[in-house]
Amino acid sequence: MNNNILDFAIIASGIIGYFTSISLISSSFYKNRANNYLSLSLFLLTSLTLLGWFDIENTVLDFLNNPVLEYLVAVTLFSYFLIQIQHKYLQKSWYKWLYLPFIASFIIETIVYLDSIFNIYNSVFNDLIFHVMDNASFIYNVFLIFWSRKLVKHSNTISEDKKRWLLRLNFFIICIILSWLLSNIEFYVFDSEYTSNLLWISLSFLSWWILYYGVFKLQIIVQKDEIHKYLVTKKANSTSTKRKINKATVSNIISKLYELMDEEELYKNPLLSRLDIATRLGTSERDLSQVINQETNKNVIQFVNEYRIKAAKELLHDPVFNKYSVEAIGMESGFKSKSAFYNAFNSSLGMSPGAYRKFQKTS
Known part of the structure; x- marks a missing residue:
């Protein structure tokens, strides 16, 4: 009974996650460059949640399971924070190299996947390769999320309201990464997966949080800042009139x-x-x-x-x-x-x- 309730909650959150990610790129109210990356990040996290919660081994969907998507979501989330704070790193030539781990993992996963189906290479290192890639993806996510947090904290290009929201989202993702770490420790040390359930539930909750609090509230702040900038510019270009007292x-x-x-x-x-x-x-x-x-x-x-x-x-x-x-x-x-x-x-x-x-x- 409890499993059925959790299954239903995960599926409902998945629907909300996909709905939100689509809304971010289709609605004129939300559509902007930063939300394009947030949309992709939410889509990837929702997919990871559904793939991780339900048994998709020995299916074509197993190819999409971690760690390939995990490398990509690390970069899309990092890009989202950079765009929100308008950081100069976006213009750097080395920025595109952040996608290299995703491309490399995609190639390696393709080779391993073909070998598992057709036994082409007769490789005995498949499990080792998977564990190395999985642990490396964890380190990569930790590195980028804490780096983005540092950049947001020291940013002077955004309002305090916006900075507070971005740090709150960043902290929530850190909590998810912590659940990820605990699930890996439990799996390798105790050979159980109770903490993994916490990880998937946390990921599913992220969809609801972003929809009901994050996206809408942040967009309000963004719009307020745009209005303020427009009024400041308009005031600077016009002659000020004082109240006659x-x-x-x-x-x-x-x-x-x-x-x-x-x-x-x-x-x-x-x-x-x-x-x-x-x-x-x-x-x-x-x-x-x-x-x-x-x-x-x-x-x-x-x-x-x-x-x-x-x-x-x-x-x-x-x-x-x-x-x-x-x-x-x-x-x-x-x-x-x-x-x-x-x-x-x-x-x-x-x-x-x-x-x-x-x-x-x-x-």
Whole structure:
């Protein structure tokens, strides 16, 4: 009964893995160069999971089983991380040589496979060759995944949100490699395969994790960064306009606050707190709250969210940003989460951001 449940879970994860890998290269929302490599990596990992879980010995599929695919997935994952951080290694001539272990293993596996079927070479070294290739593929994967982790950690070309996500994905893959190591130790030392089950289950879980958390969340971050870069460029190329402040009626604190919001766009910091604002203005939180309430009849959160909603409305109204998701626009406007964005927007305008965008298109 338990085996049947695990079989079903592995098959379901395999379907999700293949579906996700296809979606990454076919959907305009996800399609980009980095996701092409992620798609191939996920396709290979899903295939390795299904080939490893189910008995495919003495079939043509046995040829595709490890370690051939393991060499290829190591390079595709490494390439994915390099593209995400826009690393200069991608332009190096030696980069293509990383595929050499895969090509060599493919040739060797072809020779060994033909020998096992037709007994052409009568080789007694087939098992030895397989174990050497298998252990070498493990070392190769460890080397590239830790190398990519180091490069991501020291990268200064990406946002902290994106770096955090990439390191999280990298750590998950390291956990899978650890399961791989334990399964090899168990197999060679104790001649059992209990840990192997953990490895295949971990690999299958990766498909769900990438689909429900990784791919979508990362794409939101990517879109938010693209929007931000566009706005920064647009602002740099245009003349800045300052809010006209009536010094007779607006306090000095409010005057400085407007400058921080209009010129520095302080509201775009999702972690912005009342203390942060008060510190920048050289006043206390209590005085800040009192002045904002007296001058605008709002509390600090309402005051900041008013700026964020205004920024979101401008982005939702501009057709340039139609290709970007509502959540990415909310993040760029300074909201910490999708729920906070939707709640504030709906409270202010009586409709969701998506409904507002549709309304603007039809009006």
